[in-house]
């Protein structure tokens with residue numbers, strides 16, 4: 650069995666894309682809460698980033714478990730256009746401490762994401778190097794909830 654790190658991006662189908670808006674925040678927090686409740690049973694850890702109506706999620710665990718969870722996520726109509734950005738075999742999960750970390754999207758993150766240029770978070774356009782830097786920030790950054 651191998652441990653994998655899978656990163657995908659998707660587009661939220663609810664709300665106005667802004668985490669500050671109460672209705673949007675409620676939906677996203679519900680997802681985070683369910684993830685934290687379920688992921689210990691899945692044997693999966695990771696992080697979820699939300700910004701400008703997009704999700705970027707890192708899932709780490711045994712390959713079978715990650716793939717089965719991915720099947721569930723594909724069926725969830727709270728997001729669409731789920732696209733896998735990375736699937737890599739890893740020695741150890743980097744998010745081992747979190748069932749689902751929910752970091753804030755801060756200025757450093759926006760810079761790494763090139764948001765000073767494009768203004769909105771478009772995770773589909775991340776190249777490998779930016780994705781590496783983003784994952785490092787997700788590990789370091791404080792959580793929103």
Ligand SMILES: Cc1cc2nc3c(=O)[nH]c(=O)nc-3n(C[C@H](O)[C@H](O)[C@H](O)COP(=O)(O)O)c2cc1C
Pocket residue numbers: 659680683684685687688697704706718721722725727728749
């Ligand atoms: C962007 C996004 C990320 C999600 N991440 C997870 C996750 O990491 N773990 C999980 O169990 N469910 C996650 N879900 C929810 C699942 O699609 C599904 O609704 C949930 O697992 C069903 O479990 P429940 O019956 O306990 O609510 C996510 C949903 C969305 C839209």
